[in-house]
Amino acid sequence: MTRQAYDMEITALLVIDPCNDFISEGGKLWGRIRAVAEANGCVPHMLQVLNAARQAKLRVFYALHHRYRPGDYETWKNIAPVQKAAWKNKTFEFGTWGGELHPGFEPKPGEIVASEHWCSSGFANTDLDLQLKKHCIQQLIVMGLIAHTCLEATVRFAAELGYGVTVIKDATADFSDREMEAALEVNIPSYASAIMTASEVIDLMPSA
Template sequence: MLQVLNAVRKAKLRVFYALHHRYRPGDYETWKYIAPVQKAAWVRRTFEYGTWGGELRPGFEPQPGEIVATEHWCSSGFANTDLDLQLKRHGIHQLIVMGLIAHTCIEATVRFAAELGYDVTMVRDATADYSDEAMHAALNVNLPNYASAIVTTQELVDLISSAQTETSAQSQ
């Protein structure tokens, strides 16, 4: 993932973050309906704000000018967030998606993006899941219906580098 992020930053492509909600005490206590994934987050204090689990790994922190959408509460980076608004305001229509978890958050985000008309590229080896079976189902059965391309990190880095070289040659 970091290799993709660094290549994107080097190419001066825009970076958007669609982070999962970070648990804070009091988040779910008054909810009438809690989806199983949200109940698990409540019980386990998943991504608890201010803890190791709620922080981004070194190197993945947003840099100045990068956009952090409002945190999503369940699976899709689009549902109940400002991600679509931020992408549209910046004139973005092509997305590179990577992260966790392939069969939940990534799949829901890619599906939602396709519904909204975005052209999505998935990075196969910059995505993770709980099991090989879940990963296989997400990347080989479900996501090909919504992502225009599913590529490896190296393929994507090569494409970005090639596009940069082409752009540099055209501007001379």
């Protein structure tokens, strides 16, 4: 089926967690996702899509994970396992290299960085939905880390809020092929309108 080019007035690229701890050599979680990320060219594809979106003057939004600070979780009564892991490992620690964005992903002037999410969804307890609505966005192109946690949770929430979603399947990664397949082949197809490759998405950007 031939797909129509994206309507640039209502479409945005959403970039999830392109942090050094995830996708840079020496990052705290890079060793765990490296095999999957390198197999599908995750990082180069993310950069290609981001640069194509900028060339096409597509709006770019960032959904970034909360950067750990001492005292964040110590008084919480309930804490999810994924948050316990972040606390233990001090993943994305504020003020450290690991919490910074991988080179090439630094937001440009006019690009929107939503408030940081504490768990997995880029929407839960953040201003992402408000920012998208203020810019009249209805369609999202989503890429980033990790497929079965933040990417999937954000896509599910986006669908609940009424957004149309395209997921870029070779611009994400996971800890294992099993978790990657569960996200992209079992769960996300129930919520994303389309699951495409980076090259397919770029071809639908008019100016690219």
